[in-house]
Amino acid sequence: MIARIVAAFLVIAPAPSLAEPLARELFGAAKTPSQQDAMPIGTYARGCAAGLVELPESGPTWQAMRLSRHRNFGHPVMIDYLKDLSAAATQVGWAGLYIGDIGQPRGGPMTSGHASHQIGLDADIWMLPPRSLNLTRQQREDISSIPVRSADQRSVTENWTRNHHALLRAAASDKRVDRIFVAAAVKIEMCKTASAADTAWLQKIRPVAGHDTHFHVRLKCPAGARLCDKQKPTVATLSKGGNGCDDTLMWWVTDYLNPPEPTKKPKPPKKQEEPEKSAKTFILSDLPNQCRDVLSAP
Numbered sequence: 001m002i003a004r005i006v007a008a009f010l011v012i013a014p015a016p017s018l019a020e021p022l023a024r025e026l027f028g029a030a031k032t033p034s035q036q037d038a039m040p041i042g043t044y045a046r047g048c049a050a051g052l053v054e055l056p057e058s059g060p061t062w063q064a065m066r067l068s069r070h071r072n073f074g075h076p077v078m079i080d081y082l083k084d085l086s087a088a089a090t091q092v093g094w095a096g097l098y099i100g101d102i103g104q105p106r107g108g109p110m111t112s113g114h115a116s117h118q119i120g121l122d123a124d125i126w127m128l129p130p131r132s133l134n135l136t137r138q139q140r141e142d143i144s145s146i147p148v149r150s151a152d153q154r155s156v157t158e159n160w161t162r163n164h165h166a167l168l169r170a171a172a173s174d175k176r177v178d179r180i181f182v183a184a185a186v187k188i189e190m191c192k193t194a195s196a197a198d199t200a201w202l203q204k205i206r207p208v209a210g211h212d213t214h215f216h217v218r219l220k221c222p223a224g225a226r227l228c229d230k231q232k233p234t235v236a237t238l239s240k241g242g243n244g245c246d247d248t249l250m251w252w253v254t255d256y257l258n259p260p261e262p263t264k265k266p267k268p269p270k271k272q273e274e275p276e277k278s279a280k281t282f283i284l285s286d287l288p289n290q291c292r293d294v295l296s297a298p
Helices: 002-012 023-028 076-089 137-142 162-173 184-193 200-204 236-240 247-253 290-296
Strands: 039-043 046-050 062-064 097-099 122-126 177-182 205-207 214-219
Touching: 023 290, 039 290, 046 290, 062 076, 076 097, 076 122, 076 162, 076 214, 162 177, 162 184, 162 200, 162 214, 177 184, 177 200, 184 200, 184 205, 200 205
Parallel strands: 062 097, 177 205
Antiparallel strands: 039 046, 097 122, 122 214, 177 214
């Protein structure tokens, strides 16, 4: 079905009067991965993925949540990582993991929600310790994770435990991991309580808004993934060997939450420009050319 949609588009695309369909609609319509060698293509927030594999809905130490979204597909390295981390969770006092969105069968922009999760190397893991690993499909739709950040965003809640800290340490210590996104309050708490002699792994823990009920793991481009664009460091001190527990981190609960009064007069608005494109508005031609092959492949 998806191949016919793409083939039809490729025929009619040159006609200027016909609007090109949104990439998220094309990739959201794909029900199965492409039968190609595994390859992340493009960037985490502007790409697609060939040869993804499905994380089984349930395993000895995990359950995939929100199955109706059909987003439990990832690069083989990601699927192996999630299985390994779920087993490691049992060593820190959890029964395993509740795993949220990974990616669509062929990656690409999602029909709703995430800006990233496009190349099979991102995954969301719930902050809720599993109560059961025998949940039904309906139960996985009904239950929700728990917030570990206070409403004012400045501190962790009573839901945050030492086991959360230990799990994130295990997650970040894996060499396959590039970075892990958490709420700023979580990073601050981890900096406060980490052993002074063992904080190098904390450099991978990055504060990003919107991560109070889950943490978001991003893996590095796997060896040989020539079409995968590596992500550059975003915190200057990290390139110098720091762990991110510095003034840059505190900015999240100072200037970010309570911006200082402007000291200069605001500049006049610039001439109206075309809005910047995003995962919601990408069309197929905004993505790497290889994404056409991913969509049209069996």
